[in-house]
Structures are given as structure tokens and as C-alpha cells.
Amino acid sequence: MDAFLNQVFAGLATGGIYASVALALVMIYQATHLVNFAQGELAMFSTYIAWTLIDAGMPYWAAFFLTVVIAFVLGVLIERIIVRPVERAPVLSVVVVFIGLLVIFNSLAGWIYSYTIKVFPSPFPKEPVHIGSHFFSAHQIGAVGVTLVVLGLLYAFFRYTPLGLAMRAAAQNPDSSRLVGIRVGWMLALGWGLASAIGAVAGMMVAPVVYLDPNMMAGILLYAFAAALVGGVDSPGGAVLGGFLVGVLENLLGAYVIGNELKLAFALVLIVGVLVVRPSGLFGKVHVTRV
Amino acid sequence: MAALLEVSNLHAAYGPTRVLHGIDFSLEEGSITALLGANGAGKTTTLRALCAMVQTSGEISFGGARIEAKATEDIVRLGIAHVPDGRGTFVNLSTEENLRLGAYVRKDKRAVEQDFERIYAYFPRLKERRHQQAGTLSGGEQQMLAVSRALMLRPRLLLLDEPSFGLAPLIVREIFDIMRAINQSEKVSILLVEQNAAMALDLADHAYLIETGRVVLSGSADEIKQNDAVRRSYLGY
Numbered sequence: 001m002d003a004f005l006n007q008v009f010a011g012l013a014t015g016g017i018y019a020s021v022a023l024a025l026v027m028i029y030q031a032t033h034l035v036n037f038a039q040g041e042l043a044m045f046s047t048y049i050a051w052t053l054i055d056a057g058m059p060y061w062a063a064f065f066l067t068v069v070i071a072f073v074l075g076v077l078i079e080r081i082i083v084r085p086v087e088r089a090p091v092l093s094v095v096v097v098f099i100g101l102l103v104i105f106n107s108l109a110g111w112i113y114s115y116t117i118k119v120f121p122s123p124f125p126k127e128p129v130h131i132g133s134h135f136f137s138a139h140q141i142g143a144v145g146v147t148l149v150v151l152g153l154l155y156a157f158f159r160y161t162p163l164g165l166a167m168r169a170a171a172q173n174p175d176s177s178r179l180v181g182i183r184v185g186w187m188l189a190l191g192w193g194l195a196s197a198i199g200a201v202a203g204m205m206v207a208p209v210v211y212l213d214p215n216m217m218a219g220i221l222l223y224a225f226a227a228a229l230v231g232g233v234d235s236p237g238g239a240v241l242g243g244f245l246v247g248v249l250e251n252l253l254g255a256y257v258i259g260n261e262l263k264l265a266f267a268l269v270l271i272v273g274v275l276v277v278r279p280s281g282l283f284g285k286v287h288v289t290r291v
Numbered sequence: 292m293a294a295l296l297e298v299s300n301l302h303a304a305y306g307p308t309r310v311l312h313g314i315d316f317s318l319e320e321g322s323i324t325a326l327l328g329a330n331g332a333g334k335t336t337t338l339r340a341l342c343a344m345v346q347t348s349g350e351i352s353f354g355g356a357r358i359e360a361k362a363t364e365d366i367v368r369l370g371i372a373h374v375p376d377g378r379g380t381f382v383n384l385s386t387e388e389n390l391r392l393g394a395y396v397r398k399d400k401r402a403v404e405q406d407f408e409r410i411y412a413y414f415p416r417l418k419e420r421r422h423q424q425a426g427t428l429s430g431g432e433q434q435m436l437a438v439s440r441a442l443m444l445r446p447r448l449l450l451l452d453e454p455s456f457g458l459a460p461l462i463v464r465e466i467f468d469i470m471r472a473i474n475q476s477e478k479v480s481i482l483l484v485e486q487n488a489a490m491a492l493d494l495a496d497h498a499y500l501i502e503t504g505r506v507v508l509s510g511s512a513d514e515i516k517q518n519d520a521v522r523r524s525y526l527g528y
Contacts, residue, residue: 162395
């Protein structure tokens with residue numbers, strides 16, 4: 001029973017990471033109807049920036065917050081400079097741009113930092129925490145905590161601030177948004193910045209577990225994609241729930257059913273399964289087009 | 292009285308398709324001016340051109356300053372509110388959020404909060420439905436919402452695109468009465484585009500008749516009503 005509980009909790013911890021990245025994907029998807037394949041690599045690259053800062057002697061949390069800010073600016077710049085010119089281009093061209101970004105950031109990280117794995121520190125204590133008679137890894141508890149704080153802040157931002165409202169409006173009805181004076185282009189850039197910042201947090205939380213290397217987000221992006229699809233690719237709440245669900249399922253299946261080697265295949269099966277059986281996911285809107 | 296809005300030699304096109312061929316009209320401060328015409332005459336395009344939502348050439352001045360080179364978002368900031376064709380509802384947001392967006396560019400936050408009550412006094416139905424998702428409102432309620440969203444700007448000029456479209460006559464009457472009240476009590480100038488010429492002429496002070504992208508007739512609403520051609524083609528008696 002203890003082992004089972006630990007598996008569930010470990011699943012929730014990685015699930016939080018998937019949830020964050022899935023949410024970043026959904027944010028861009030809602031505004032553009034495109035999946036940003038470079039989301040994972042952006043997160044990886046931001047984590048390297050954090051590593052550089054910590055390596056240079058900056059205290060962990062200072063480096064953490066500075067990285068979030070840098071990732072935000074990076075996201076905004078990428079939207080303004082690279083994505084904006086292809087705004088009206090056909091879907092395939094934009095997808096190629098995204099894949100190009102993926103490759104660029106991956107190679108850039110490899111070129112600057114080499115492909116050998118690095119240890120990334122955790123801000124949480126090494127000793128396990130025991131709650132009742134159970135022992136949990138402090139990093140796992142901390143990562144879940146950080147994820148929940150990030151999700152809570154985002155929810156409050158979108159729900160209760162005028163800027164959050166303007167961003168939601170711009171994503172769903174750009175024409176009407178312009179007519180009330182919202183600068184739609186900037187809202188998109190802001191969305192990219194936020195998504196990139198969320199990704200940075202996810203990267204820094206997962207790096208102590210999977211170790212830092214240029215390919216560390218490849219698998220995570222797949223799980224996040226599965227999570228976004230399970231939840232419904234246009235539903236932020238669904239993406240978050242999907243993230244936790246995929247994390248727990250993946251861990252339990254890995255531990256008790258299919259073994260660790262096939263865990264990633266599970267994500268792919270889930271993606272194909274959702275697309276075949278229920279393309280709109282658990283909470284997504286079913287799109288009906290009149291013909 | 293000085294003209295609040297002056298349009299001269301306005302051309303507009305959607306890609307290669309030219310829709311307006313040099314339109315001239317003006318609107319006096321405080322007046323209600325109607326643009327009449329059949330389907331496809333260019334009425335909606337004229338409104339869209341005023342807000343820089345289509346490619347245009349020609350001159351547009353508002354309050355004495357030229358605005359034809361400005362972006363849509365900046366034209367709003369001058370106090371021009373546009374109730375677009377198809378109502379432009381933010382369907383996934385609540386009624387209240389839709390209204391809040393109407394006041395997006397305003398800085399006087401306290402007055403905005405009071406304006407909610409002012410709007411709800413005009414349209415009590417919207418107050419009942421304020422937490423409801425706007426896409427689930429009826430057509431009439433969405434039209435009320437579109438007009439209210441525009442009023443939340445506290446505009447100097449209100450552009451109304453076919454407010455009667457697809458609505459029951461009673462609701463149209465209600466909306467038109469409120470437009471008249473808003474024009475009189477709050478001194479909001481209104482540029483109204485309508486296919487329902489009879490109702491528009493009852494409300495308006497001045498009117499322009501547009502046919503295939505050109506102004507073919509203009510005058511006070513009463514003069515236009517008396518015009519034989521207009522009576523036969525647009526009023527039906």
C-alpha cells in the first residue's frame with residue numbers, strides 16, 4: 001500500500017509538470033489554433049539559463065525568478081520577431097517555423113552547454129518528508145506546491161484582471177477585441193511570454209529529476225501533448241487535470257503493468273486513442289460546422 | 292453646427308473587389324444620421340472603413356482631425372464605438388465581462404463601475420443575465436449587449452450596423468427607443484446603417500441613400516421620406 005501511495009504521489013509530481021507544459025500549449029492553441037512544438041525546447045533552454053545563473057553563484061530563488069522573467073521576455077521576442085511575420089501564412093508553414101524553433105533551441109543548447117547531462121539543483125531539502133507513516137520526497141512535494149501556485153496565479157490573472165480578460169477576449173474574437181481597443185497583436189505576444197514563463201518553471205522543477213540535457217523535454221512534451229488532448233485541447237482547466245491524470249496513470253502503468261520501458265509508448269497510445277475516440281477530449285468543446 | 296464626422300471621396304475594397312466608389316457624407320454633432328440602401332450597397336463597408344477594418348482611400352475627419360491612417364484600436368480611443376454587423380459578441384465570456392471589455396480603454400475606473408448600473412437601467416434584462424455566458428443569450432439580448440458594450444465606452448459617436456437584423460419588431464422598437472433616449476439625454480451622435488428604412492427614418496435627423504457604393508440622395512429625414520423614388524423602393528408605399 002505504501003509503495004502504491006508513493007507511486008501515485010510521484011505521478012502527481014510529474015503530472016504537475018505535464019499540466020504546466022500542457023497549459024502552455026493550450027494557451028497558444030486557443031489564440032492561434034496551432035500547437036507550439038517548440039514549447040518544450042524553450043523550457044529546456046530557460047532551464048539552462050537558470051543553471052548558468054546558479055553556476056555563477058546566484059542564490060537558487062533569485063535565479064528562479066530571474067529565469068522566469070527572462071523566459072517571459074524570450075517568449076515575447078520570439079512572437080514579435082519570428083512568429084508574427086508568418087501570422088497569415090498557411091498552417092503548414094507555421095508548423096515548420098515551430099519545428100525550426102525546436103531544432104534551433106535544441107542545437108543552441110547543445111552547442112553552448114554540450115550534450116553531456118548536468119545536475120540541476122533542487123531548492124527543497126534532500127531528506128524525505130514523512131506525513132503520518134508515509135515518506136515522500138521533499139522535491140516532489142515542493143514541485144507540486146510550485147505547480148499549484150503557478151496555476152493559481154494564472155487562474156487569478158485570467159479571471160480577475162482587466163489584462164487577463166483582454167487576453168481571453170483577443171484569443172476568441174480578435175475583430176471585436178480591436179473594436180473595443182484591445183491591441184490584439186500584443187496580447188498574442190503576451191500569451192507567448194506567459195507560456196514560455198510557465199514552461200521555464202516546469203523545466204526547473206523537472207530538471208532535478210530527469211537531469212539537465214538538451215533533450216530532457218522531448219518526452220515531457222509528448223506527455224504534455226497527451227495531457228492537453230485528454231483534457232480537451234481548447235480547455236485550460238482540462239489541460240491541467242489531464243496533466244495530473246496522465247502523470248498518475250503513466251506512473252502506475254509503469255510500475256505495475258507495462259514496465260518503465262514502455263511508458264512513453266503509453267503517451268502515444270493515449271494521443272492516438274483520444275484522437276480516434278473523443279477528439280475534443282474530456283472538457284473540450286465539440287466543434288460542429290454547418291455545411 | 293459643426294460636423295463631427297466628415298467623409299469625402301471614400302473608396303474601399305476587399306482585395307480586388309471594390310465596394311465603395313467615392314462616398315461623401317457628414318454627420319453633425321449630436322445628430323442621428325442614417326445610411327440607407329439595399330443589400331450589398333456598401334453600408335456595412337462604410338462603417339468598417341470608418342474603423343479601419345478594410346482597405347480604404349479618401350479622407351475621414353473626426354472632431355476636426357484626420358483619422359483615416361489610424362489603426363482600429365486607436366480610433367476607438369477617440370471615442371468612436373462600433374456595434375458591428377453580426378453583433379460581435381464574445382460568446383464564451385459572461386454578459387458582465389462583455390460590458391467590461393467595452394470600457395477597456397477608459398481610465399476612469401470608478402465611473403465605469405457606475406456605468407454598469409446606467410446600462411442595466413436601460414436594459415434590465417442584461418442585469419438578470421449578467422453572469423450568464425453571452426453566447427447563450429437570445430438574439431435580441433445579444434443586440435442589447437452589443438449596443439451596451441459600445442455605450443460602455445462613453446462614446447462621442449456610436450456606429451450602429453443593422454440593429455434590427457433578425458429581431459422581433461417589439462425588440463427592435465425597444466432598442467430604437469433607447470437609442471433615441473441616449474442620443475437626447477447623453478448627446479451621443481449616432482451613425483445608423485439600416486435596411487429597415489421606415490424605422491431608420493423615424494429615428495434619424497438626416498439620411499443618405501447609398502446605391503452600389505455611391506451616395507445617390509441625401510437630405511433631412513423628412514425630405515427623404517417624401518421622395519417618391521425612396522417611397523417606392525425602400526418604404527414600400
